[in-house]
Amino acid sequence: xxxxxxxxxxxxxxxxxxxxxxxxxxxxxxxxxxxxxxxxxxxxxxxxxxxxxxxxxxxxxxxxxxxxxxxxxxxxxxxxxxxxxxxxxxxxxxxxxxxxxxxxxxxxxxxxxxxxxxxxxxxxxxxxxxxxxxxxxxxxxxxxxxxxxxxxxxxxxxxxxxxxxxxxxxxxxxxxxxxxxxxxxxxxxxxxxxxxxxxxxxxxxxxxxxxxxxxxxxxxxxxxxxxxxxxxxxxxxxxxxxxxxxxxxxxxxxxxxxxxxxxxxxxxxxxxxxxxxxxxxxxxxxxxxxxxxxxxxxxxxxxxxxxxxxxxxxxxxxxxxxxxxxxxxxxxxxxxxxxxxxxxxxxxxxxxxxxxxxxxxxxxxxxxxxxxxxxxxxxxxxxxxxxxxxxxxxxxxxxxxxxxxxxxxxxxxxxxxxxxxxxxxxxxxxxxxxxxxxxxxxxxxxxxxxxxxxxxxxxxxxxxxxxxxxxxxxxxxxxxxxxxxxxxxxxxxxxxxxxxxxxxxxxxxxxxxxxxxxxxxxxxxxxxxxxxxxxxxxxxxxxxxxxxxxxxxxxxxxxxxxxxxxxxxxxxxxxxxxxxxxxxxxxxxxxxxxxxxxxxxxxxxxxx
Numbered sequence: 001x002x003x004x005x006x007x008x009x010x011x012x013x014x015x016x017x018x019x020x021x022x023x024x025x026x027x028x029x030x031x032x033x034x035x036x037x038x039x040x041x042x043x044x045x046x047x048x049x050x051x052x053x054x055x056x057x058x059x060x061x062x063x064x065x066x067x068x069x070x071x072x073x074x075x076x077x078x079x080x081x082x083x084x085x086x087x088x089x090x091x092x093x094x095x096x097x098x099x100x101x102x103x104x105x106x107x108x109x110x111x112x113x114x115x116x117x118x119x120x121x122x123x124x125x126x127x128x129x130x131x132x133x134x135x136x137x138x139x140x141x142x143x144x145x146x147x148x149x150x151x152x153x154x155x156x157x158x159x160x161x162x163x164x165x166x167x168x169x170x171x172x173x174x175x176x177x178x179x180x181x182x183x184x185x186x187x188x189x190x191x192x193x194x195x196x197x198x199x200x201x202x203x204x205x206x207x208x209x210x211x212x213x214x215x216x217x218x219x220x221x222x223x224x225x226x227x228x229x230x231x232x233x234x235x236x237x238x239x240x241x242x243x244x245x246x247x248x249x250x251x252x253x254x255x256x257x258x259x260x261x262x263x264x265x266x267x268x269x270x271x272x273x274x275x276x277x278x279x280x281x282x283x284x285x286x287x288x289x290x291x292x293x294x295x296x297x298x299x300x301x302x303x304x305x306x307x308x309x310x311x312x313x314x315x316x317x318x319x320x321x322x323x324x325x326x327x328x329x330x331x332x333x334x335x336x337x338x339x340x341x342x343x344x345x346x347x348x349x350x351x352x353x354x355x356x357x358x359x360x361x362x363x364x365x366x367x368x369x370x371x372x373x374x375x376x377x378x379x380x381x382x383x384x385x386x387x388x389x390x391x392x393x394x395x396x397x398x399x400x401x402x403x404x405x406x407x408x409x410x411x412x413x414x415x416x417x418x419x420x421x422x423x424x425x426x427x428x429x430x431x432x433x434x435x436x437x438x439x440x441x442x443x444x445x446x447x448x449x450x451x452x453x454x455x456x457x458x459x460x461x462x463x464x465x466x467x468x469x470x471x472x473x474x475x476x477x478x479x480x481x482x483x484x485x486x487x488x489x490x491x492x493x494x495x496x497x498x499x500x501x502x503x504x505x506x507x508x509x510x511x512x513x514x515x516x517x518x519x520x521x522x523x524x525x526x527x528x529x530x531x532x533x534x535x536x537x538x539x540x541x542x543x544x545x546x547x548x549x550x551x552x553x554x555x556x557x558x559x560x561x562x563x564x565x566x567x568x569x570x571x572x573x574x575x576x577x578x579x580x581x582x583x584x585x586x587x588x589x590x591x592x593x594x595x596x597x598x599x600x601x602x603x604x605x606x607x608x
Contacts, residue, residue: 003138007378010098010099013103014098014102014103014453015102017091017103017106018102018106018107019106020441021106021107021109021110022049022105022109022110024109024114025106025108025109025110025114025115026113026114028110028113028114029114031195032114032118033117036218037109037113037114038161038276038371039109039163039164039167041104043162043165043168044160044162044164047160047162047165048164048168048373049168050156050159050160050168050169051156051165051166051169051171051407052168052169052170052172053154053156053169054155054156054168054169055171055173055176056172057171058148058170058173059172059176059177060326061145061148061149062145062149062177065145065148072175075217084583089534093178094305094368096178097175097278098175098386099526100171100175100178101175103174104167104170104171104173104174105170105171107131107170108153108163108166108167108170109163109167111124111125111127111153111154112153112163112166113163113256113422115127116154116157116158121151121154122151122154124150124152125147125148125153125154126152126491127148128146128150128153129144129146129147129150129543130143130147131146131147132146135230135416140235143161149173152169153165154167156169160323164308169254176289178296178526188429189217192334202225202533206247206282210342210433212325216254216255216257216274216376216379217256218258218390218392218394218395218398218530220276220392220393220580220581220583221581222390222391222392222579222580223578223579223580223581223593223596224576224578224579225242225391225575225578226571226574226578227242227571227575229578229596230600231437231574231578231594231603233412233438233567233574234414234563234567234571235460235563235571236308236414236415236416236564237415237416238412238413238414238415239413239415239422240501241387241389241413242411242412243387243388243389243391243411243422243424244278244387244389244422244423244424244490245386245387245388245389245411246387246420246422247413247422247492247493247494247533248420248494248533249280249282249494250278250279250280250386250492251278251384251385251387252277252278252279252385252387252424253277253379253380253381253383253384253385253395254274254380254383254395254396254409254458255274255372255376255377255379255380255383255392255395256277256393256398257271257273257274257371257372257376257398258272259271260268260549261454261584262586262587263586263587264366264586264587265366266370267364267366267368267369267468268363268366269366269369269371270366270585271365271366272361272364272398273323273361273365273372273396273398274372274376274394274395274396274397274398274408275320275321275322275370275377275396275397276321276322276331276380276394276397276426277319277320277321277377277380277381277384278319278384278424278490278492279314279321279463280492280531280533281536284337284341284342285316285317285318285338286317286341286345286352286537286539287333287342287538287539287540288536288537288539289314289315289316289500289531289536289539290315290532290536290537291313291314291315291497291499291531291534291535292309292313292314292315292499292502292529292531292532293309293310293313293499293500293505293506293528293529293530293531294526294527294528294529295503295506295507295509295510295528295530296526296528297510297520297522297527297528298520298525298526300486300522300526301324301358301525301526302324302327302358302525303327303356303488303525303608304328304331304354304355304356305331305353305355305356306355306527308353309353309355309529312499312544313476313498313499313501313502314493314537315355315529315531316352316539317334317338317354318355318381319356319529320334320354320355320356320357321358321395321426321488321490322356323360323362323365323367323372323396324359324362325368325370326358326370326371327358329354329372329373329374329464330356330377331354332374332412333374333377333378334354334356335352335354337351337378337381337590338354339352355433355529357426357527357529358486359426359428359429359485359486359488359523359525360428360485361398361400361428362399362485363399363401363585363589364398364399364401364583364585364586364591365398365399365586366586368482380395387410388434389411389424391410391411391575391576391579392406392407392409392410392580392581393583394409394551396408396409396426397409397426397427397428397580398583399583399585400427400428400483401428401485401591402427402428402429402430402576402577402580403429403430403432403434403443403516403517404430404432404435404447405432405435405580405593406577406581406583406591406592407427407428407429407580407591408426408427408428408576408579408580409424409426409427409576409578410424410425410571410572410573410575410576410577411423411575412427412568412569412570412571412575412581413568413599414563414567415567416495416557416561416564417557419495419557419561420493421491421492421505421561421568422492422493422571423490423512423565423568423571423572424489424490425487425488425489425572426572426588427488427572427576427577429485429487429513429518429521429524429526430443430516430517430518430519431443432447434517434518434519436515436516436517437516437574437603437607439606440603440606442602445602446595446598476478485524486524486526486527487518487525487526487573488528489509489512489513489527489528489529489569489572490528490529490530490531490532491505491506491530491531491562491565491568491569492532493530493532493533494532495534495551495557495561496532496534496535496548496549496550496551497534497551497561497599498535498550499553501558503530504562505530505562507563508528508563508565508566508567509530509565509566510526510528510569511565511566511569512568512570512572513569515566515570516573517572518573530565535548535549578594578596581593
């Protein structure tokens with residue numbers, strides 16, 4: 001979030017809203033009691049003590065109830081904790097502490113100073129709890145706990161007659177809750193002295209036996225991204241990492257498999273493949289689905305699960321990317337993963353829709369061997385992190401070729417007002433002569449270069465490629481050059497969009513392919529899947545209707561999101577080419593890395 005948006009959020013939530021609640025409380029108190037609540041003085045010792053006790057008791061009550069009920073703990077994490085973590089990520093600790101303190105004082109002026117004398121302690125506490133999202137079915141547990149806390153704050157006010165008591169208690173509760181976001185308290189006794197530590201919580205989806213991140217790492221370390229080399233694409237500003245994980249909550253994981261070299265032995269190798277996982281949030285996606293839309297630019301593909309996304313407009317599993325013939329094994333492993341998290345699937349509730357995208361890496365990889373395993377899928381899912389996203393020849397991108405050069409995974413992001421849009425591409429498409437970068441026909445220039453790109457073919461880090469492999473590499477225009485392949489595009493945003501709007505966004509993402517020279521060839525599978533992390537849909541609901549807040553179609557932010565989709569996809573494809581290293585695969589096929597220095601020199605000339 002840019003500084004201006006951060007300060008706008010703070011001024012709205014931390015200043016304007018508490019000021020409005022405080023003014024309302026002052027007026028109500030004046031009407032009911034004939035006097036204004038007095039906070040323009042130092043609190044008495046009695047009020048301070050009562051406030052500290054109330055704040056500590058409130059925090060202990062929340063912790064105790066969450067320990068007693070796993071369902072309540074999940075509800076608290078899904079509502080209050082998730083919202084708090086997202087705001088904390090946007091504001092940082094100093095502003096967040098100031099925000100929760102001003103909010104506490106404003107709420108106490110309204111609910112204890114104004115409403116409690118009017119309606120009584122318990123009704124005021126109920127209204128206090130209901131104000132914390134009680135009108136939303138998924139938030140009832142959170143609202144009920146807030147009502148219990150409000151009862152403690154109201155009791156402190158009733159016992160002392162001093163509004164400083166609940167104001168201090170509420171502030172203590174909020175500040176300590178902020179410090180505990182993403183952590184838990186561990187107490188270790190060393191003799192008579194307790195040692196108290198704040199320990200980070202484990203990931204929400206951590207298994208009993210942890211799978212270490214990148215258990216199947218790539219032996220091809222990425223080169224710098226285009227922007228890191230000074231090549232700026234588009235006009236909108238990028239997010240902090242300039243990748244899809246700039247969207248709060250989104251995580252990406254890879255598992256890479258590189259084995260063998262030499263002639264192809266179907267079913268045995270050489271292997272140059274992998275799997276990439278994109279998780280929209282860290283919770284249970286089947287229970288908390290996200291809105292999604294799909295656009296098919298050209299349907300020559302074997303992706304699974306997209307038809308249900310089009311029909312229902314929701315995504316209920318992580319997204320996996322892999323090679324064409326491994327898509328079905330990856331889908332099977334994804335179903336097993338979801339069944340572990342949701343044993344009721346197919347028994348007491350509906351079945352699950354695994355979403356897997358694919359591209360053909362058969363030019364470099366023994367694709368018939370279907371070497372992506374369930375262990376690799378699990379490693380990618382459980383090793384997923386909030387970035388930075390590793391790009392290039394990694395995960396699903398290990399064996400991919402783009403515009404006749406080594407392609408693979410690329411990512412980029414854009415900031416639009418207070419929202420973020422991120423793109424991740426699996427780039428495996430295009431002919432060399434079609435490649436455009438910033439409008440410069442670098443593909444045609446490289447196609448007329450009589451020499452292949454001056455970069456050594458690289459294999460696994462612990463193996464030396466035979467010298468003959470470079471001699472077997474196809475020359476530019478050689479019939480052995482890989483044909484136009486496919487591309488999978490995943491767009492993520494935290495803007496509140498529904499499935500229809502996300503489908504519109506996905507269509508614009510396809511325009512980013514045209515900017516780099518893509519033309520959706522007959523044999524190319526070109527798919528765009530867009531999802532939003534806002535407005536999650538609960539798997540079960542007691543009400544037949546739900547109310548959500550959506551961005552207006554005619555808003556300026558929507559137009560900018562469309563532009564962001566185009567720019568982010570364009571830069572993500574460029575990043576896939578810039579970061580990927582040369583890979584030698586089966587039968588000595590070589591996918592050379594893009595000669596970045598030469599390309600940058602041409603781009604610099606065009607700018608002069």
